[in-house]
Amino acid sequence: MAFADNLKQLPAISHLAALELIDAAGNVAATIENKPGKAGSLAVYAALAAKHGGINVAAAEEGLVIFAEHTDDARANPGKHPNIDRLLDVIASGQGFTCKLIAA
Template identity: 70%
Template sequence: MAFADNLRQLPSIAHLAAVELLDDTGNVVASIPNQPGKTGSLTVYAALAAKHGSINPAAAQEGLTLFAEHTDDARQNPGKHPNIDRLLEVISSGLSYAVRTISA
């Protein structure tokens, strides 16, 4: 399924201003705001966190599937899709990130 189709299957993020990813010491290492160009990533990360409790290797693998055609583009163009690059890093390193949602 295409990324746009996958997004339609995920819960709404209208109530969110952002999600923050936290390392194992509680420091914010990334933030994905609810703004044009980021809403797809926010939708995916919020759904993954709700289902898996964190962004861990299993969540990251599912995320790569949800990002669909953008995952191949990210693999071919490192740095072009930083939120997909982060999922690839989680898988390769075994890292996990806690997720904090910021209400709108």
């Protein structure tokens, strides 16, 4: 399925302003905001966090499937899709993130 089709299967994120990714040291490693160009990534990360309890290797692998055609583009163009690059890094390193949801 294409990313747009996969997004339709994910829970709504209208109640979220953002999601913070917290590293093992307790620092905010990244924030994904609910705004144009980022809302899709927020939906993916929020769904993965709800299912897996955070972003671990299993969540990252599932995320790459959800991102569909964008995953191939991210692999071919490192830096173009930072939220996908982050999932690839989680798989490579085994170091995941806990997630904090920020209400809208």
